[in-house]
Amino acid sequence: MPVSLTPVAPADAIAALEARGKALVPSFRWQERYADEHARAFTVAKSVGFDILKDIFAGLEAALKEGTTPKQFSQELTPLLQAKGWWGRRSVLNPEGEMENVQLGSPRRLQLMFDVNMRVSYAAGHWASFERNRAARPFLRYVAIMDENTRPTHAQHHNLVLPIDHPHWKVWAPPCGWNCRCSLQSLSQRDVDRLVKQGVPLKFEPPTIAAFPWENKVTGEVRFVPEGIDPGWDYNPGQAGYMGSVNANLTDKVSRAPLPVMRAGIEERLASADFERFLRAPEGSMPIGILTDDLAQALGAAERARAVALSDDVMRRQLRDQPDLTAADYRRLPGIFADPALVLQDGDRSLLLLKKVGEQWWAAAARSTASGQGLYLENLRGITDAQLARLVGRTGTKVIVDRR
Secondary structure: OOOOOOOOHHHHHHHHHHHHHHHOOOOOOOHOOHHHHOOEEEOOOOOOOOOOHHHHHHHHHHHHHHOOHHHHHHHHHHHHHHOOOOOOEEEEOOOHHHEEEEEEEHHHHHHHHHHHHHHHHHHHHHHHHHHHHOOOEEEEEEEEOOOOOOHHHHHHHHHEEEEEOOOHOOOOOOOOOOOOOOEEEEEOOOHHHHHHOOOOEEEEEOOOEEEEEEEEEOOOOEEEEOOOOOOOOOOOOHHHHHHHHHHHHHHHHHHHHOOOHHHHHHHHHOOOOOHHHHHHHOOOEEEEEEEEHHHHHHOOOOOOOEEEEEEHHHHHHHHHOOOOOOOOHHHHHHHHHHHEEEEEEEEEEEEEEEEOOOOEEEEEEEEOOOOOOEEEEEEEEEHHHHHHHHHHHHOOEEEEEEEE
């Protein structure tokens, strides 16, 4: 009797793409969202002013789930994009308020979108597998396609073997540029020993690669990008996509759980090494506290919306503005939300919760989204008694709770 084999959809890659799809962000220039920011949102350059992101994302999602070919992807999307006017060269208004002649949709652009998003999604799926199996397979091997089209610095990395947590993978993890065909392979110690015995020329020290300054013309930021890596690819797409997916899914699950489960889940997460990793290199979002019913109502939160999340964007701002805060400081957040000594309100969807720990006042600002479905931390900072007095006395500030 013939055996029928049904292809299995790449669940981890799909999860990573779906996590990005929760934030569809129009942009005009690709530099507006740089490197690992693409792990947290889905965008297409020149999409501002056109209702196309949902269509393109849906096409990519279907392609990943159903095994659609690039040709099918392009054939299905082309008439939709043409009907919406997003096709060919057109003069459009740029962010500076000037008309600019730009390339919108084209077969080449659709091919590039398909290739980039499939590679990045699969890289995230592979990284999920690396993390699951790291105890048994703790090494990663860089594998390049050794032909005339391979970049010299990518070829230099061929057969490089390093531990999965080696810092070199933070930048040199495929795909490392447009149309990069390199990949990573997980290995056990037995695999390494076998390859060495077979005479495979493995390398255990990363090559020295020069880096050059590159200025993002949109943000003005200057980054040092290694030779052979295209600007915008100087990060680890697989790890960024994996962490973004894990943290987004965790926040989702915690926010929908019964309160005791929600509380236990947040406590466990904040005590973990993953939380400390998030504080250093934020991806996705992290649940960090639960609002009481009365405070959630004051914020205009939807029914059952109680879990407050710390987003990667806010965490990056915290790293910039409050660099001295430690993991122990952020672990105070559940207590601040559960039992604040003072709560101030200066807007329909924002609260400032304050609690004194020892001689230090801690202030945590929270907001709700317009729909009331999402609750987010805006910032955490330590303040003095004098600063507290000024906050309380500020015009328009309403005292919601005062247990001082």
